[in-house]
Amino acid sequence: MVVDRRDFSVNFLIALLITNKELASRKYARLRVIYIWFDAGEAAFMAEQFVPLLLVISLALIFALLFLGLSYWLGPKKASKLKKTVYECGIPVRGGIEIRFFIRFFLVALLFLLFDLEAVFIYPWAVMYQSMLDGGRMIFALSEMGVFVGILVVGLVYVWKKGALEWQ
Amino acid sequence: MEAVLFYLFGALLLGGAIAAMTSRSAVAAVVWLIFAFVNAAGIYALLAAPVLAILQILIYAGAIMVLFLFVVMMLQGPTLKSELKSIGDRKWWLPVGAVLVALLNWMHGVSLEGFTNDAPAGFGEIKGVAELLLNKYMITFEMISLVLLVAIIGAVALASNKKGMPW
Numbered sequence: 560m561v562v563d564r565r566d567f568s569v570n571f572l573i574a575l576l577i578t579n580k581e582l583a584s585r586k587y588a589r590l591r592v593i594y595i596w597f598d599a600g601e602a603a604f605m606a607e608q609f610v611p612l613l614l615v616i617s618l619a620l621i622f623a624l625l626f627l628g629l630s631y632w633l634g635p636k637k638a639s640k641l642k643k644t645v646y647e648c649g650i651p652v653r654g655g656i657e658i659r660f661f662i663r664f665f666l667v668a669l670l671f672l673l674f675d676l677e678a679v680f681i682y683p684w685a686v687m688y689q690s691m692l693d694g695g696r697m698i699f700a701l702s703e704m705g706v707f708v709g710i711l712v713v714g715l716v717y718v719w720k721k722g723a724l725e726w727q
Numbered sequence: 728m729e730a731v732l733f734y735l736f737g738a739l740l741l742g743g744a745i746a747a748m749t750s751r752s753a754v755a756a757v758v759w760l761i762f763a764f765v766n767a768a769g770i771y772a773l774l775a776a777p778v779l780a781i782l783q784i785l786i787y788a789g790a791i792m793v794l795f796l797f798v799v800m801m802l803q804g805p806t807l808k809s810e811l812k813s814i815g816d817r818k819w820w821l822p823v824g825a826v827l828v829a830l831l832n833w834m835h836g837v838s839l840e841g842f843t844n845d846a847p848a849g850f851g852e853i854k855g856v857a858e859l860l861l862n863k864y865m866i867t868f869e870m871i872s873l874v875l876l877v878a879i880i881g882a883v884a885l886a887s888n889k890k891g892m893p894w
Contacts, residue, residue, distance in 0.1 A: 609772045660800040662886050668797050669882040672790045673875050683857030710872040714879035722892045723883050
């Protein structure tokens with residue numbers, strides 16, 4: 560990638576993408592300073608892999624707060640009664656703003672969450688799968704996940720039969 | 728740096744939790760709780776548990792808090808508004824909190840067998856978690872799906888009445 564090294568902001572964003580090793584090279588000397596500030600030279604910093612993430616989050620926070628603060632500080636504030644009303648797609652508001660949700664939404668959300676958790680537990684299995692194959696334990700790996708998913712398929716069948724997924 | 732981040736996340740976590748407890752609007756309380764959970768994820772990351780940190784944000788701050796909002800919105804309106812009191816109005820939680828703090832303080836001094844302060848390399852990463860979960864704790868792994876099954880049945884039972892689904 561060809562980058563003008565004098566362009567600090569571009570380099571800064573690249574710092575979020577390059578690895579620690581590359582950062583040690585002379586090319587990114589200026590970045591190293593920032594990185595070290597975050598790293599504080601602690602060899603035992605267990606969460607080192609999160610440093611780029613921390614940089615992104617801090618940058619996002621700084622920019623968001625900066626622009627919000629600027630608009631709050633610079634923008635004129637002329638409140639009128641109409642301006643303070645609740646916005647509803649440009650039409651006059653009908654009824655209260657605090658509507659009650661139908662329980663169907665809750666059920667769908669809850670069921671989504673449960674099967675979402677199932678997917679979370681499939682992930683470590685997928686990570687281990689290749690090494691299990693190499694260890695000659697394919698049947699073990701498949702039956703382990705088969706039982707896990709099988710139990711949840713029972714749950715899916717139950718939900719289906721009960722009509723909880725109907726939406727008319 | 729680690730200590731600085733720990734105290735930063737810790738302070739934000741506590742602040743978010745206190746704001747969630749003392750907030751009079753249920754929706755605002757949920758949003759403060761999301762803030763607290765994100766900071767808890769930061770602490771998990773510092774404790775060399777990246778998988779836990781990411782799951783905390785994905786599952787807890789993401790999915791479960793949406794569920795909380797749904798519950799709030801189902802109860803919202805006339806039911807909640809007049810009833811909801813800030814926890815600041817109640818004083819009994821102070822001794823309860825004191826007992827909890829004392830308990831944590833006591834636990835801090837207890838050393839558990841097989842647990843050390845230093846985590847081995849790769850501990851808490853997805854590989855390390857998978858290795859333990861699928862081999863040593865295989866039965867636990869299968870039990871998790873049973874727990875999820877119970878939760879699925881519970882969800883349907885919550886929404887249904889005697890005749891079945893209300894729709």
